[in-house]
Amino acid sequence: MSDETSTPQKRGPIKSPVGSVAVQRRREHAVMVGKERREALMRTKRLCRVGVSSENADVPVEDDMMMDEEQSVLEDQTLKAVEELKHAIGYQGKGAMQKRVGALRELRRLLSKSEYPPVEAALKAGVMPTLVQFLSFGSPDEQLLEAAWCLTNIAAGKPEETKALLPALPLIIAHMGEKSSLPVAEQCAWALGNVAGEGEEMRNVLLSQGALQPLARMMLPNKGSTVRTAAWALSNLIKGPDPKAATDLIRIDGVLDAILRHLKRGDEELATEVAWVVVYLTALSNFATSMLAKSDLLQIIVDRLASSNSLQLLIPLLRGLGNLVAGDSYITNNVLVAGREITVNVIQALIKCLKSEHRVLKKESAWVLSNIAAGSVEHKKIIHSSEAVSLLMRLLSTGPFDIRKEVAYVLGNLCVAPAEGSGRPNLIVEHLVSLVGGGCLVGFIDLVRSADTEAARLGLQFLELVLRGMPNGEGQKLVEAEDGIDAMERFQFHENEDLRNMANELVDKYFGEDYGLDS
Amino acid sequence: MVMDVEETGTGLKFPYWNPLRRRFAPDAPFFAAGSIERELLAKQVALDLTEEEKQQIREGVEDWGSSEVFCQIVGCGAYLKSLEDFEDHYNARHMASCSVCSRVYPTSRLLSIHVSEAHDSFFQAKVARGYAMYECLVEGCDAKLKSYKSRHQHLVDKHKFPPSFEFFKKAKPSKRQRQKVLRKQALHKTENASTEMQVEQENIDNLVSAVSRLSTSDSPSSISFGRRHTRGLAFVPRAIQKERRPDPSPEQMKR
Numbered sequence: 052m053s054d055e056t057s058t059p060q061k062r063g064p065i066k067s068p069v070g071s072v073a074v075q076r077r078r079e080h081a082v083m084v085g086k087e088r089r090e091a092l093m094r095t096k097r098l099c100r101v102g103v104s105s106e107n108a109d110v111p112v113e114d115d116m117m118m119d120e121e122q123s124v125l126e127d128q129t130l131k132a133v134e135e136l137k138h139a140i141g142y143q144g145k146g147a148m149q150k151r152v153g154a155l156r157e158l159r160r161l162l163s164k165s166e167y168p169p170v171e172a173a174l175k176a177g178v179m180p181t182l183v184q185f186l187s188f189g190s191p192d193e194q195l196l197e198a199a200w201c202l203t204n205i206a207a208g209k210p211e212e213t214k215a216l217l218p219a220l221p222l223i224i225a226h227m228g229e230k231s232s233l234p235v236a237e238q239c240a241w242a243l244g245n246v247a248g249e250g251e252e253m254r255n256v257l258l259s260q261g262a263l264q265p266l267a268r269m270m271l272p273n274k275g276s277t278v279r280t281a282a283w284a285l286s287n288l289i290k291g292p293d294p295k296a297a298t299d300l301i302r303i304d305g306v307l308d309a310i311l312r313h314l315k316r317g318d319e320e321l322a323t324e325v326a327w328v329v330v331y332l333t334a335l336s337n338f339a340t341s342m343l344a345k346s347d348l349l350q351i352i353v354d355r356l357a358s359s360n361s362l363q364l365l366i367p368l369l370r371g372l373g374n375l376v377a378g379d380s381y382i383t384n385n386v387l388v389a390g391r392e393i394t395v396n397v398i399q400a401l402i403k404c405l406k407s408e409h410r411v412l413k414k415e416s417a418w419v420l421s422n423i424a425a426g427s428v429e430h431k432k433i434i435h436s437s438e439a440v441s442l443l444m445r446l447l448s449t450g451p452f453d454i455r456k457e458v459a460y461v462l463g464n465l466c467v468a469p470a471e472g473s474g475r476p477n478l479i480v481e482h483l484v485s486l487v488g489g490g491c492l493v494g495f496i497d498l499v500r501s502a503d504t505e506a507a508r509l510g511l512q513f514l515e516l517v518l519r520g521m522p523n524g525e526g527q528k529l530v531e532a533e534d535g536i537d538a539m540e541r542f543q544f545h546e547n548e549d550l551r552n553m554a555n556e557l558v559d560k561y562f563g564e565d566y567g568l569d570s
Numbered sequence: 571m572v573m574d575v576e577e578t579g580t581g582l583k584f585p586y587w588n589p590l591r592r593r594f595a596p597d598a599p600f601f602a603a604g605s606i607e608r609e610l611l612a613k614q615v616a617l618d619l620t621e622e623e624k625q626q627i628r629e630g631v632e633d634w635g636s637s638e639v640f641c642q643i644v645g646c647g648a649y650l651k652s653l654e655d656f657e658d659h660y661n662a663r664h665m666a667s668c669s670v671c672s673r674v675y676p677t678s679r680l681l682s683i684h685v686s687e688a689h690d691s692f693f694q695a696k697v698a699r700g701y702a703m704y705e706c707l708v709e710g711c712d713a714k715l716k717s718y719k720s721r722h723q724h725l726v727d728k729h730k731f732p733p734s735f736e737f738f739k740k741a742k743p744s745k746r747q748r749q750k751v752l753r754k755q756a757l758h759k760t761e762n763a764s765t766e767m768q769v770e771q772e773n774i775d776n777l778v779s780a781v782s783r784l785s786t787s788d789s790p791s792s793i794s795f796g797r798r799h800t801r802g803l804a805f806v807p808r809a810i811q812k813e814r815r816p817d818p819s820p821e822q823m824k825r
Binding site: 163165166183187207208213218220221222225226228232234238248249256259260283287291330367370374376380383460463466468513515516 | 583584585586587588589590591592593594595596597600601603604607608611612613614615616617618654655658659666667672673674675676677678679680681707708709710711725728729730731732734735739
């Protein structure tokens with residue numbers, strides 16, 4: 052299939068193929084091939100809840116589960132198809148290519164009918180070495196595409212099935228090269244994404260075989276489904292826990308720019324995949340976080356948070372934002388400066404998430420706020436004077452437990468200035484008074500009563516602030532009024548030494564023998 | 571969480587509230603609730619299209635207009651459904667093929683490695699003298715090995731390639747190919763490289779000159795034959811336009 056000729060003479064002008072019989076036949080065949088290929092090229096990626104293991108009782112047993120009979124018929128057909136495939140390898144001469152592609156296509160169809168393809172049957176029949184053969188360099192595109200498609204679906208199931216792709220991996224990676232046709236490259240990226248999604252071990256294999264570079268390159272163009280598939284596969288590939296891949300990725304030429312571009316202008320589906328890439332980059336790699344912190348990413352995330360209503364997109368955007376704030380002090384120190392528009396925008400975006408109905412958005416936006424509130428006094432003032440406080444107070448009394456914990460972090464952080472040196476951090480009395488006045492004490496005492504160690508600790512720490520910092524000794528009266536003493540005394544013989552000591556110290560210091568004598 | 575412990579004169583060791591930024595690893599339990607749906611997408615099956623989707627595609631294709639193309643490169647004649655595909659196809663098939671043995675590779679780098687190892691006598695001479703000439707196939711790893719076998723071992727050991735992987739497969743040449751090779755060897759010993767290049771160049775020239783004769787349409791104006799980075803191929807070379815016929819055959823998609 053190359054332009055190699057045996058005669059080096061000058062070629063005439065481009066000839067028309069119309070008229071000759073062989074060409075006519077080729078044309079008809081090409082039309083048929085083109086039709087299938089059009090569909091193959093434009094197919095949409097469909098969700099498959101294959102990640103749930105078979106032992107999990109939550110697997111819905113609905114009509115999509117095939118009946119046993121149907122399944123065994125499918126398996127028989129699969130066995131036949133694999134045998135046919137093995138024979139097809141050896142075909143030579145005229146029509147060999149069509150026969151090979153036809154056999155592949157037959158198998159591919161069997162593997163693409165339902166969300167539970169007969170993978171085990173195919174593997175048992177020995178399909179893998181044959182599929183690897185079909186991936187040889189120089190094979191026609193149709194063949195590569197069908198083979199990669201089969202491999203994609205084989206890799207979409209159980210761990211041992213995904214691992215069965217090991218012999219094919221170097222070829223799959225190679226066919227994502229810049230000279231490959233786009234549909235082939237995309238299908239390979241898809242297969243690779245499934246393998247990477249299997250686990251750390253598979254990721255390491257892929258990375259050591261050089262998968263990162265070609266995949267990253269596929270994410271650079273502006274449009275096409277390939278970009279989205281590549282971004283999804285990358286999010287699987289770099290998810291760690293080893294941070295090296297994340298660091299390597301951000302270093303590749305053009306990647307940072309592509310990430311910003313797609314988040315800014317990509318449609319919601321593309322932006323979602325890229326947002327997850329950002330989540331892993333910022334959660335794993337300090338280098339990447341630092342680079343991203345200094346770019347326009349924050350503004351882009353904030354704008355997208357404000358304009359989108361897709362939960363699928365909001366979650367990774369928010370988390371990326373949270374990771375940026377948590378991971379690099381550059382953001383809070385240099386970007387979110389008081390008075391700047393970006394600072395206002397960030398708070399607004401977080402408030403939008405706090406107001407959302409979705410638990411995850413509420414919890415994680417509270418987390419981000421707690422990190423901003425851990426910043427300078429200026430930051431605390433900005434948050435304290437915003438709409439966020441009333442929302443947080445409400446969540447503290449009515450929200451689910453995990454959200455209440457995060458809210459506690461925000462409120463407590465608002466009341467304490469950054470520590471100077473190794474001394475005890477100073478109170479911001481004004482904030483403490485206002486929050487306690489708003490009725491948050493009850494919520495904190497509830498946390499003290501909870502079974503969760505971390506929550507109880509938070510509660511006790513906040514009580515200490517109240518007891519120490521409320522003017523005119525009001526703190527003691529307030530704590531007592533809300534049954535705080537009782538809550539603390541429960542720790543007297545508690546098994547957790549830490550909590551026991553904390554509670555006892557507070558009771559001894561503030562509710563000791565002298566308490567109540569002069570009131 | 572780091573706890574700040576202060577020791578006052580009274581011996582109080584209370585861990586006072588200290589505002590600290592909290593960071594979590596991506597797989598931390600903290601993020602679990604938000605990751606549930608995402609974890610379900612860790613693997614995705616590629617399903618066949620439903621009838622509905624096929625219908626959508628048929629309708630969608632109409633927007634592009636009829637842009638099916640037959641590749642005009644001699645020996646190829648591939649059918650491409652759109653100009654984008656043509657460009658894809660051209661890049662894939664006619665740009666990274668070995669001019670000596672016509673093997674095709676998915677990247678220029680692999681092609682050049684192949685050419686050195688399989689067709690370059692200078693390469694072989696250096697190998698014979700003990701130089702480490704066989705490059706590692708993984709981009710970014712600059713290792714060089716002394717033999718094909720040791721390079722293979724390096725791939726298996728360092729990069730976890732399966733032992734069954736074979737970079738250079740000795741294909742059994744067809745009769746036609748063998749004859750070609752013999753003819754070439756006999757007649758065009760030294761002119762090989764330049765001849766192939768010339769043919770290649772001529773193909774490009776013909777196509778490009780066809781392009782320059784064409785009439786503009788209402789599409790954007792960038793040509794990118796033989797280049798990968800833009801998808802701007804929009805002009806239809808007149809020579810290729812001639813081939814397009816509304817094919818009335820039943821297998822053809824409805825337009």
